[in-house]
Amino acid sequence: MLLMHRRSLPHWYVPGAAHFVTYRLADTLPANVVQALKDKKTKLLLQKSTRTPSEHKRHIHKVLFAAYEDYLDRVSEVDWLKDARVASMLRQNLYHHDGGKYHLHAYCIMPNHVHALFTPSPSELDETSHREKEIEIGESADKGSRLSKIMHSLKSYTANEANKLLKREGSFWQPESYDHWVRDEDEFERIVNYIRANPVSAGLVERHEDWYWSSCHDRYLLDADTCGWLP
Numbered sequence: 608m609l610l611m612h613r614r615s616l617p618h619w620y621v622p623g624a625a626h627f628v629t630y631r632l633a634d635t636l637p638a639n640v641v642q643a644l645k646d647k648k649t650k651l652l653l654q655k656s657t658r659t660p661s662e663h664k665r666h667i668h669k670v671l672f673a674a675y676e677d678y679l680d681r682v683s684e685v686d687w688l689k690d691a692r693v694a695s696m697l698r699q700n701l702y703h704h705d706g707g708k709y710h711l712h713a714y715c716i717m718p719n720h721v722h723a724l725f726t727p728s729p730s731e732l733d734e735t736s737h738r739e740k741e742i743e744i745g746e747s748a749d750k751g752s753r754l755s756k757i758m759h760s761l762k763s764y765t766a767n768e769a770n771k772l773l774k775r776e777g778s779f780w781q782p783e784s785y786d787h788w789v790r791d792e793d794e795f796e797r798i799v800n801y802i803r804a805n806p807v808s809a810g811l812v813e814r815h816e817d818w819y820w821s822s823c824h825d826r827y828l829l830d831a832d833t834c835g836w837l838p
Contacts, residue, residue: 631781679717
């Protein structure tokens, strides 16, 4: 595993693993919310736990991500992804790199953020083997790894195209993303289910397959399966 740094935020990139990435629009989290999440992280890290250090950090990761996601689902003052032209372009971009830079397992385009679960292709992986180390918690951006190049491909083109469609200028995506590597099949399934359920839990639709901008919808059109992951 590689330890990368960018903007003084550590990030672990794991060659060969599936990665769950959430990237959001710029200015969707006010400074006070970001600070509150940081303060919560500090408090949780200082708490005594019966878990192992690794398990404790993973637990905190889940708690913080839940708070982060809850805010994004409830507050949509910046919701440019609701525009069907923008959402369609984002979906096309996700599929454009499928089979090239990565294998896309699942995705969901929400009004102000995107979830994507993918495994980088062998040609995109670092060749050096690395020992597993502790994950870091929170939004992060790596530097130099293949994951950072994939995220650049997903965000740079779509930012430019979205600004053209919306006739606006300025930052479109938050520079950093919230990402997590998948450790086993059970976690993979939980993440797919989470991505699948997000539009329902946010109150956007009643059935998972009814959210048009998602892998669950795409799979449903393919073979009427509502599992949420792509074959």
